[in-house]
Amino acid sequence: MxxxxxxxxxxxxxxxxxxxxxxxxxxxxxxxxxxxxxxxxxxxxxxxxxxxxxxxxxxxxxxxxxxxxxxxxxxxxxxxxxxxxxxxxxxxxxxxxxxxxxxxxxxxxxxxxxxxxxxxxxxxxxxxxxxxxxxxxxxxxxxxxxxxxxxxxxxxxxxxxxxxxxxxxxxxxxxxxxxxxxxxxxxxxxxxxxxxxxxxxxxxxxxxxxxxxxxxxxxxxxxxxxxxxxxxxxxxxxxxxxxxxxxxxxxxxxxxxxxxxxxxxxxxxxxxxxxxxxxxxKTVNWPGRLQPITSGPLHDLCPEGSEVWVDGGHNPGAGISIAQFMGEQEERSPRPLYLVSGMLTTKDPVGFFRPFHGLARHVGTVPITTTPTAREPEDLADLARCAGLEATPFQSLDAALADVAACAAKDGEPPRILICGSLYLAGEVLARSGLAPV
The missing domain is CATH 3.40.1190.10 (Mur-like, catalytic domain)
Structure with a gap:
């Protein structure tokens, strides 16, 4: 240490x-x-x-x-x-x-x-x-x-x-x-x-x-x-x-x-x-906010041609802004949208997820390893369902991405993946992707 x-x-x-x-x-x-x-x-x-x-x-x-x-x-x-x-x-x-x-x-x-x-x-x-x-x-x-x-x-x-x-x-x-x-x-x-x-x-x-x-x-x-x-x-x-x-x-x-x-x-x-x-x-840099992930170990777990985003927004207001952005991406280039999400116990998951109703195909809920105050994936999945979304709990980020890959294989088209719900989760993603802020 x-x-x-x-x-x-x-x-x-x-x-x-x-x-x-x-x-x-x-x-x-x-x-x-x-x-x-x-x-x-x-x-x-x-x-x-x-x-x-x-x-x-x-x-x-x-x-x-x-x-x-x-x-x-x-x-x-x-x-x-x-x-x-x-x-x-x-x-x-x-x-x-x-x-x-x-x-x-x-x-x-x-x-x-x-x-x-x-x-x-x-x-x-x-x-x-x-x-x-x-x-x-x-x-x-x-x-x-x-x-x-x-x-x-x-x-x-x-x-x-x-x-x-x-x-x-x-x-x-x-x-x-x-x-x-x-x-x-x-x-x-x-x-x-x-x-x-x-x-x-x-x-x-x-x-x-x-x-x-x-x-x-x-x-x-x-x-x-x-x-x-x-x-x-x-x-x-x-x-x-x-x-x-x-x-x-x-x-x-x-x-x-x-x-x-x-x-x-x-x-x-x-x-x-x-x-x-x-x-x-032209030079503004603020990592973990609607940031595209285009390479690295986590990107490699996703199906070929996947579009991967990470955002640390975690409250209802952020959910509205992020869902609006994803809706604009859908209008430009239609793809099935999958959410992979982890959140803290102090947040309002239903309020965050509600704007994605009718937009996201599925939510994979995951633990967050860098904080003791994260919601259990099962609990978060239940709350995502309360917001009208289909949701499945997973015991790791990798397992959730593997499930997206399996679903995408059935869809026959590359997905749009949004990893979201917590700055702690965004930090994990950036660290594993070699994209630590500078």
């Missing part, structure tokens, strides 16, 4: 719960560390249920195309914990030695006190961001917003709220407006808010919080928009119309994500010229 794994295991044991939303422990540790949160580069703070990662990756690509150095904080990771912390001093994931030193300093400063894993690792990230040069920090919320460990920033350049959907109900509430209130907890007095399109109840909640804080708010579809126009993307707000390439990330929802990213950079005073934006949009 390497040093990083050992220290992460120790930090995981500092609190009996994986999630315990509060800011008191975070402020205590930050004080012991000399308040790194007060020495950060300018911050753009990003909350939301779906699209946080895509919006952050798009902002990073545009900023780096303009020559800016970006620190980036995201979670969870797909393959390696280091993916959560990208340092703008070299644009790469934090190295093992640098990460270990920061985690060790936080462990020492914490002195064995109770603190969650996310809190103490976020403190380590803030320490690194404070001590390494960069022009901007793109800071993604872990869960919720109001009591999230990242919400220790007094005055960011801008706050961003992506699509709010039902997720983490155990911690955030089971009503969309209540969840939206938690997300809107990152809004700060006078700081611009850029908001994705929302359901009415969520939008009303976010708008009220912005008004309370006298924070100017811009909303996708009202104050700015992006749409496809003859194979290009047109971004428009009250000031200008910018002709741009379509997003390289798959799915129509990436048009709105790209627009939110552009509007956020503009609100933060960091939007470059149109040519630089275009260059950035």
């Amino acid at each position: 390497d040093q990083i794994t050992k220290i992460l295991d120790r930090l995981l044991a500092l609190h009996p719960k994986e999630i315990d939303l509060s800011l008191g422990r975070m402020y205590r540790l930050l004080e012991a560390l000399g308040h790194p949160e007060k020495r950060l580069p300018p911050v753009i703070h990003v909350a939301g249920t779906n699209g946080k990662g895509s919006v952050t990756a798009t902002m990073r690509a545009i900023l780096e195309a303009s020559g800016k150095r970006c620190h980036v904080y995201t979670s969870p990771h797909l393959v390696s914990f280091n993916e959560r912390i990208r340092l703008g001093s070299d644009g790469k994931f934090v190295s093992d030695p640098v990460l270990y030193e920061a985690l060790h300093r936080c462990e020492e400063a914490n002195g064995g006190e109770e603190i969650t894993f996310f809190e103490i690792t976020t403190a380590a990230a803030l320490l690194l961001f404070a001590e390494n040069p960069a022009d901007v920090l793109l800071l993604e919320v872990g869960l919720g917003g109001r009591l999230d460990a990242t919400n220790v920033i007094d005055r960011p350049l801008a706050t961003v709220i992506t699509q709010v959907s039902m997720d983490h109900e155990k911690f955030l509430g089971d009503d969309l407006s209540v969840i939206a209130a938690e997300k809107a907890g990152i809004i700060k007095p006078g700081v611009p808010v850029i908001c994705a399109a929302q359901e009415d109840s969520a939008m009303a909640t976010i708008a009220r919080q912005a008004a309370r804080n006298k924070a100017p708010i811009e909303v996708f579809g009202q104050d700015f928009a992006a749409q496809e126009d003859q194979g290009r993307m047109a971004f428009q707000d009250e000031d200008e119309l910018i002709d741009l390439p379509v997003p390289v990330l798959g799915g129509r929802h990436q048009f709105s994500n790209a627009a939110v990213a552009i509007a956020a950079l503009k609100a933060a005073g960091m939007l470059p010229d149109g040519d630089t934006i275009a260059h950035g949009l």
